[in-house]
Amino acid sequence: MSAGASRAxxxxxxxxxxxxxxxxxxxxxxxxPLFSFNDAVQAAFPLKGFTLGWYRALAANDSLKGAVANxxxxxxxxxAAATACGFAIAYADVRGRSRxxxxxxxxxxxPILMPGVILGIALLVLVNLVGLGPSLPAVVAGHVVFCLPxxxxxxRARLAALPRSLEEAAxxxxxxxxxxxxxxxxxxxxxxxxSSLMLTFITSFDExxxxxxxxxxxxxxxxxxxxxxxxxxxxxxxxxxxxxxLLASVLVVALAEWIRRRAGAEAAAxxx
Amino acid sequence: xxxxxxxxxxxxxxxxxAAAPGAVVTATLVLLPLALVLVLSVRVNDGTLxxxxxxxxxxxxxxxxxxxxxxxxxxxAIAALVTIATVAAAYPVAYAIAFHGGRHKAxxxxxxxxxxxxxxxxxxxxxxxxxxxxxxxxxxxAGLGLVGAPIGLINTPGAVVLTLAxxxxxxxxxxxxxxxxxxxxxxxxxxxDLGARxxxxxxxxxxxxxxxxxxSAALVVFVPTVGDYVxxxxxxxxxxxxxxxxxxxxxxxxxxxxxxxxxxxxxMAVVAVALLLVAAADRRFGRxx
Numbered sequence: 001m002s003a004g005a006s007r008a009x010x011x012x013x014x015x016x017x018x019x020x021x022x023x024x025x026x027x028x029x030x031x032x033p034l035f036s037f038n039d040a041v042q043a044a045f046p047l048k049g050f051t052l053g054w055y056r057a058l059a060a061n062d063s064l065k066g067a068v069a070n071x072x073x074x075x076x077x078x079x080a081a082a083t084a085c086g087f088a089i090a091y092a093d094v095r096g097r098s099r100x101x102x103x104x105x106x107x108x109x110x111p112i113l114m115p116g117v118i119l120g121i122a123l124l125v126l127v128n129l130v131g132l133g134p135s136l137p138a139v140v141a142g143h144v145v146f147c148l149p150x151x152x153x154x155x156r157a158r159l160a161a162l163p164r165s166l167e168e169a170a171x172x173x174x175x176x177x178x179x180x181x182x183x184x185x186x187x188x189x190x191x192x193x194x195s196s197l198m199l200t201f202i203t204s205f206d207e208x209x210x211x212x213x214x215x216x217x218x219x220x221x222x223x224x225x226x227x228x229x230x231x232x233x234x235x236x237x238x239x240x241x242x243x244x245x246l247l248a249s250v251l252v253v254a255l256a257e258w259i260r261r262r263a264g265a266e267a268a269a270x271x272x
Numbered sequence: 273x274x275x276x277x278x279x280x281x282x283x284x285x286x287x288x289x290a291a292a293p294g295a296v297v298t299a300t301l302v303l304l305p306l307a308l309v310l311v312l313s314v315r316v317n318d319g320t321l322x323x324x325x326x327x328x329x330x331x332x333x334x335x336x337x338x339x340x341x342x343x344x345x346x347x348x349a350i351a352a353l354v355t356i357a358t359v360a361a362a363y364p365v366a367y368a369i370a371f372h373g374g375r376h377k378a379x380x381x382x383x384x385x386x387x388x389x390x391x392x393x394x395x396x397x398x399x400x401x402x403x404x405x406x407x408x409x410x411x412x413x414a415g416l417g418l419v420g421a422p423i424g425l426i427n428t429p430g431a432v433v434l435t436l437a438x439x440x441x442x443x444x445x446x447x448x449x450x451x452x453x454x455x456x457x458x459x460x461x462x463x464x465d466l467g468a469r470x471x472x473x474x475x476x477x478x479x480x481x482x483x484x485x486x487x488s489a490a491l492v493v494f495v496p497t498v499g500d501y502v503x504x505x506x507x508x509x510x511x512x513x514x515x516x517x518x519x520x521x522x523x524x525x526x527x528x529x530x531x532x533x534x535x536x537x538x539x540m541a542v543v544a545v546a547l548l549l550v551a552a553a554d555r556r557f558g559r560x561x
Contacts, residue, residue: 028398044411089294115499122305177286206391
């Protein structure tokens with residue numbers, strides 16, 4: 001009896017801790033949507049009444065719409081470039097036929113080991129030196145570097161898990177490297193390419209620290225939010241905007257996870 | 273067209289072409305900018321990037337000025353506190369998911385990693401409205417009659433530690449979980465069969481085997497927090513200026529890029545030392561299964 005109690009005890013304590021931890025993780029985030037519907041400028045209790053006014057104000061805001069369009073553009077360009085480069089780097093590294101592949105794969109993951117502020121100023125120096133200056137293309141360059149480790153890690157895991165025999169069979173049947181890559185490797189890696197695209201897109205879309213140094217007159221969404229944080233009066237609108245961004249982020253990440261898991265289940269079914 | 277190219281270059285040509293985009297991008301966008309920062313840090317600030325004279329004054333100024341040493345020490349202290357708090361808080365969660373997750377494993381992992389993908393700026397902003405002088409927490413406490421006057425939670429280093437610990441919480445769980453999940457269950461059963469109590473099994477078997485995960489979790493939390501400038505600006509106030517705030521202002525308002533580059537170089541050197549310490553600790557304590 002006492003042994004049974006002690007065995008059941010720790011997990012129950014542990015389960016309580018996990019719940020408390022999840023509450024700590026999510027509670028501050030839940031406040032943003034909560035106060036975005038609150039009819040008061042100050043985010044404080046008691047709640048003053050329900051309103052959709054802050055959302056209506058967003059719909060009428062043209063500089064916000066410009067920032068959203070810029071962020072979608074930057075996110076799409078960065079995701080495409082980071083995923084394409086990440087694929088080339090991961091493929092070369094996994095197949096390991098070039099002596100350059102290993103050091104390149106290490107350098108591509110180097111940005112994880114550097115605080116964002118240093119990546120930001122380093123790229124700021126570069127874009128000024130080549131005459132580009134702070135601009136949307138500069139932000140894209142910054143986000144490609146920032147997202148590259150994510151793309152390499154996601155794609156490398158999938159490519160390393162692919163059975164090499166499939167490629168060897170294709171080559172034995174007369175396909176050259178390009179055909180094997182296009183007809184065998186790319187289709188098999190497609191789920192990882194899709195989740196890399198989504199994760200790098202969402203990372204770029206939400207990124208502030210690097211973009212802050214590289215943004216010119218055309219701002220991205222996080223930079224726009226930052227500029228609004230100075231005005232107490234615009235905080236409710238920021239919360240309405242933040243709620244929409246949180247909702248969109250959650251949907252995209254859930255979709256990426258769903259694709260990844262379905263691909264995993266397919267691979268497991270194919271193996272058995 | 274592509275197969276013609278392959279035929280022209282042969283297998284070696286394909287390998288080189290496959291490695292080329294990665295090599296070009298990492299060289300121009302990762303290695304070159306870092307080299308430029310290094311060069312800029314020993315330039316005189318005369319408004320030009322390339323033509324200026326060389327000097328060691330910037331680096332000497334960062335290393336010997338007590339103000340910058342204090343800010344650097346504060347950044348290290350805040351980042352260390354955040355790292356310890358984040359990793360210690362995450363460990364039991366990773367443990368619970370790895371050993372007691374059961375069929376909810378995937379869902380729990382998804383729940384703890386979801387905030388990782390949401391806007392960092394919004395996570396920090398959430399704490400600004402929680403901790404504000406007339407904010408959520410103070411108004412809730414006043415409403416419950418627990419405090420008479422609002423308490424000063426915001427604009428303290430403690431607010432920075434709390435906010436960063438929350439913002440980077442999701443980073444710590446995954447590496448620890450991966451390490452714990454790889455611990456062979458037979459070792460735990462073996463320890464129990466040999467008469468070890470659960471706590472002894474944990475401290476002598478599970479914890480040492482999970483150290484590589486703990487160390488990489490510490491790394492992914494420490495590196496971004498030590499250079500952070502958003503959290504000190506939003507919830508920290510002037511008494512919580514961190515090294516990232518100094519770099520940001522040198523490349524912004526203060527407009528002394530070479531000095532900002534010198535601060536960056538010193539900060540990078542400090543991070544590199546931290547990484548080497550972690551690598552040494554990994555070799556010493558990390559026993560891979």
